[in-house]
Amino acid sequence: MRKWLALAFLILLGFFLAKITSAFPFGVESWGVSKHYVDKGIEENRGSNLVTSIVVNYRGFDTLGEVTVLFLAATALAFLLATCRCRRRYERWEASLIVKAASETLYPLLILFGAYIFIHGHLTPGGGFQGGTVIASAVMLMLLAHFTFHPNHKALSTLEGLAGMSFVLIGFAGLIWGGSFLANNIIPLGQWNRLFSAGVIPLIYVAVGFKVGFELSGLITDMMKTIKEE
Amino acid sequence: MVNPIVIIGITLASAFFIGILQAYAKVWARVIFILTLVFDLLASGIVFYGFLSGELARPISVKIGGFPPPIGINLLVGKAEAAMAVLIFSVAFLGAIHWFVKGLPQPEGKAMVLFLLLSLGATGITFTGDFFNLFVFIEITSIAAYGLVASSRTKGALEAAFKYMVVGSISSTFILLGVVFLYKATGSLNMMDIAGKLLGGISSAVLALITLLILSGLLVELEVFPINGWALDVYQGADPVVVALLAGAAVKAFYLVFLKTAGFLPLSSFFSLALIFGGSTYLAGQFFAWRQRDVRRLFGYSSVAQLGLLILAAGFFLNSALASQSRLMIGAAIVLLIFNHSFAKTSLFLLADNVKGSNVEDWAGTLRGNPLFAFSFTSSVFSIAGIPPMAGFWAKVLLIFAIPRQYSWAVALILIGALAEVVYYFHLYRVASQGEGKEAGGNLFSPFVSSLLLVVSVPMVWGIFSRKLSIPLNGQVLLLLGISLGIYLLGFSRPLQWLGSLATLGYGIYVLLPHFKPDLSGFFLALVLFGGGALLIATYPGSKKLPSTFYPAYLVVVFSMAGVVLSSTWLSLFVFWEVMTWSSFLLINMGEGKKAAWLYAIFSAAGAYAMLGGIYLLPSLRIGVGKVPGLLPAVLISLAFLVKMATAPLHIWARDAYGESAHQFTPLLSGIMSKMGVFGTALVVVYILGVSSNPVFRYFLGWLGVLTAFFMTLLAVFQDDLKKLLAYSSVAQVGYILLGVALGTPLGWSASLYHTVNHFFFKALLFVAAAGIIYRVGTSYLPQMGGLIRRMPLTFFATLLAIISLAGIPPLSGFAGKWLLYSALIEKGWIFITVVAFLASTLAFLYCFKILHSVFLGQLQEENFNVKEVPLTVALVEVLLLLPLIILGAFPRLLLDPIDKVLSSLPGLSPAPIHYGRVMGAVTKLGHWNALFLMVFFAGSFLIALVFFAITSARIRKVGQLDVGYSGEVPRSAEDLHFGYGLYEHFRKAVGWLIYPLVTKVWKGIYEGINALAEMGRRIYTGDVNTYAAYVIALSIIILYIFSGVK
Amino acid sequence: MAFFVASILLILIGLYAVLVKRNIMKIVIGLSLMDTGVNVLIISLGFIRGRTAPIVNVKDLLVNTSSKVVDPLPQALVLTAIVIGVAVTAVALSIVMLMYSKKNTLEIDEYKELKW
């Protein structure tokens, strides 16, 4: 009964969603405001990756919000789990030597790779969020492989906070020297398709990358933390 | 000027900074937290002031990232947005203070970050000019809220957070999808840009669907019925500080966005959407709250209802078919509603945090001995219930009067909801103010400040809005009301308050002197001021027991009555009427029976809102201007007056309200306040109905009056409580007065006005005497009195004369009134009414005798042996009120002459056809009597008898009352030989069926019926996540189907 | 076209779990599936047939770019949406863990204290 009712609701909802979607034919060109991003993006930002240009510059404020959301989630999670008497329900095995050795080898490489991704955010696919996640995956690997691995939580949150603040500070620098919050033109834009180009975009993405990386690492650590079985 | 982006940037930076600091220096984290909130508050205040002062004329658009919109994101901050930010940060600041005092949840750094980001998110929602950015800020707000709700240590918090999370995710998915579709359809995400593209209105069905998708997402956040179960759970389950921030600030930000979205995406069906969802949410919230035992959930229902009202108002506000003047008024109403509700709810939720236990019963006694608590609670409740002078009153009035006539059902809906609101809020009030004084928590700073804001804003709000509706409120009366409130400052000493009140009243008489003119207002004004003054003198005894709010409230009642009679427009009459009602409510609430005050509140509110509805229907607000079509306005307006007169079947509040109110106040209530109903009915008959037209309605009123007189007399006969007996008697007498007014003939009016004054004299005298007696004896239960004639001869004498006057026996003043009334009845030819009236007067003798017999005659009870005569002030007032009874008895012309002048000032009436012969007799067509002769005759007889007794008393042997040896029996102990108990039992057997409490049962049945419906209705909130989610889906389907026009 | 249908179906499947499943973890999984569906839908809306990704890393793309790449804006929006989705999921899961630690069950029938 419940199922059928739910299905009926969903079919109706689906009908309306399809009705709206069908107004926009698939794969057909229809430019809105993003025509400007595409045609003027290189000229205005010098970043090859247009998505990055949008994410960090044209709609940089969204990204600041996005970083805030992630920060918020990590904070909320730590806040909630601080009082959680959550116990691990399943037995945890010691990882094998191979896994341990491999993870130790991969750990710095993964961090380096993450850094590479967000440093090249304005040139290649990927950016702060992806790079940050890769960094977090390195930490996760260590956490899984080693019982004794405990990232310094205080340091993580400090670095993460500093990264977040530097994002805001770059924004304010834009407000002071560039005329508007998060303005891109406060340092030379440089040349297209070069590492040192695209104004503050790489700086912001580095900040975002570190922030996301530390944040997610902290988040995973918080979640894996357990209260000893009494 | 502060750039709004700075507010957001600084708040974000300090949120990150607190994240670091918490690990190193907790104290500094706290400092940064508070400093940030203060900074935000100041900064948004500066922006708002910029708009107020005119420095900023247009909304400021702040570009971000260096590109102008629509390329980049912008903030769009206008007056409304700036005001909203001020509101958000004020509520956040108050909440934060409360949190600090109460103790932050641990780890506190995280809590502060979430709190800061929640207020930041709400501000972002308000400021942003971009739809996708809006989505981001909605998510920030939501996630912070989920976290804070879940972290609450209260019961059910987790569950509430989970439901909130599920429903909130669905809602934001709708918004996200809608925004992306909007981008595809319009090629832009910027609000202004899109609005510009859609300037001509939405024509395509797809765009309508997209708009509705966004709106239904927002409606979830706006807690629309029936998808607000999650919100109620959150209100009930979460930490009150978080709830205050959500209900007081975040939801209001969502409302602003809702308003903006609907404004930028002009949907033709928005009006009906807002009306349907606003209206149903409003009514459902107000009525479902009736059965709610959990106070926080009750506040939740109230919040939901207020949001419904706001949505309803949004529909009218955005309806371009309305006159711009009305839309401005509705805009003002929306602003007031938001301001009012935010601070009142903040205060109430934070107060709830101070009460141990969550049920209504746990609030018992919290108002006692906690002046701060009582102040915050009372002012917040008054604000939300829209009682003048609070801002909520103006919100309601502006909204109602801006709604065009063809939507008068919406007005009815608003008023019915407002009445339902009074029922449950004052139930809580009743519980909180009764019982043993209870220690409530001391964390009262924030609730106090937020309710103080409500109170402090009153003069400003009145200054702005009473002009907007052009209500000329009598300035002198307002001044006097202000002074009256000032009497509270003398609260350290009751005698001083008493003297101060007397002085204020004297000053009031002096100030209002020019208004004592021979017209209806002047007539009643004299009654109010002189009567009120005389009764004030008698309030002195027992004043130690009086709360320090007694005298201010008393004076407010008196002066608001002056305001009522001096009003030149119906609306200002309504304002003063409400002030009078609610200040008298406070006074009644000071007595023993709290249920009485509650009933009084409900009936008065019902009457008042009916009156407001009637005024809304009038073509002109000025009294006596404009032809009034139809009977409805007259009926609605007179309902308020009939309630105040306690005319059957609206009388059930009266017995306990009179019987259990503070003894010092009852004389005023019965002697003068009930006459305000007479005044109002007179206004209705003269100015709305027309004296000579609408005979059927007046005939109906006549029956109401006479039946009230009959049944109340009967009830008085069987009443064993002195004050309640007098209460019934009072209501019965006012029934006669109503009958006279209903007659609509000069003679009838003459009788009524005469009786109005005369009834004041003797009934006030009786109640004052009763207060004195009760003060001495300590009970108002008749069977416990008796024989008091020996202890209180003066009071006995006064009571005797009052009762003779009441019974209408010559030679005292009562006879003239009765004689005039019967003459008028016979002249008019209302035969059946006359018969019933005769019957009722005859019955009245029974209770008159009962008073004398049970109180003064017979055996003195043992415990009353040491009783003394009533206190001096009471005795003074007794004498003061006694004299007119005698003087008027001898010279009725002293009163009838001014009444003639009053009558000739009224349209459609002329002086009564009474001739005064050579002596002081009065002659009508039906006969005549000579008052002076009667008085001399009776007084002579009395004196002769007195002299006779004086001479013979020397030979009388006096024995103690237990000495009954001469009757042949020797009592062994003090036997009760006094038949105060069950005096008319045999009589009850004959006519007892007539006083079967039918009316009470009917009202109770209605109350319980509504309760049962509410109980049934609120079962839709099953508490089940699946169900809540299904409601959301179902409702969005309905919205998409009905309002888009897509088939 | 198939992308639209599939993504809408994915949204509906996720919602189905939210509406019908009695296990709170399952409901969170449903929400996460719904998010994925929404993201696929948004990306499909921005797609233009025969175009390349909006990364201008060859000279050829520098001129007349808008006739050569797909719409980058929906992609930017989805980037944000994905991160927001994981944030919500993280908070939701911590709530679920807390709930479980209190009552030792994931059945929503046990979480109906607040009602009416």
Next chain:
Amino acid sequence: MILEYFMLFLLFLMLALAIFAVETKDLLASVVAAGFVSLVASIVYLYLQAPDVAMTEAAIGAGLTTLIFIIAIRKTERYEK
């Protein structure tokens, strides 16, 4: 052409995995299936010329989300009743 059929297959796979994720009683399997849905989605993003999103979806949607789900399941229950 083959690519388009492959895409169709992927979409079907995605839906089938989603249905499996919703219907299975084993929450761990359900979470893994949901992770695979994200993974398939990221391949779809690649086809739709959205490499950035594909990377993000793979890293965050398929990786991180699945990981935190698994941690959460480890601390609660594995099987739905």
